[in-house]
Amino acid sequence: MNETVTIDIQRASQLLKLLGDPTRLTMMQLLKSHECCVCEFVEIFNMSQPAISQHLRKLRDIKLVKEERKGQWIFFSINKSHEDYSFIQSILEQLPKQDESIEKLEVQGLRVCCE
Template identity: 85%
Template sequence: MNTIATIDVQRASQLLKLLGDPTRLTMMKLLKSHECCVCEFVEIFKMSQPAISQHLRRLRDIELVKEERKGQWIFFSINENHEDFPFIQSILEQLPEQNESIAELEAQGLRISCN
């Protein structure tokens, strides 16, 4: 039995177009299991802060990701309450884990911790 709710073709097309960018798709996979801040994505993707912020803005604009301020940092995570989360999750489950990126950040001392 398929537990994924049906999704309108137009909406699915919009989401697939947004996730068709390798950076945004990788961000979503990372956010599936880790909260991250912009500066961590800058290190992971070797991109400028404005470029990373632009990718996150596009994901945030349709509320696929949410942000939470912790001290001076803003952390991003997947919005699991989004109506299209089951569709997104089914895509992300097909992708390889990205934990090595987080492990590299930790090894370099670049992982942000607010504990």
């Protein structure tokens, strides 16, 4: 049963602006079903670590993603308890899955390259 939850226009606009960046939108789609660390995103997006960290900081600042320290590494996941998760989820459900990016990392032996 899908419960319709409305959010105000200002909040929706803020979220859509944040997710309007293709890198952040793809990150959210990946995090929907996979925990990832910065080094994995560096490989997936072929971007520098500081650029990836900047994208993640923006998502973390409004609590769309959460982080968990495992040893010296930090893994990110989507925050399913976020007040606007149902809104975000409805957007992500319209997008193609990104599992192939994770599968490529696994084939290359880079899936958890930071452990």
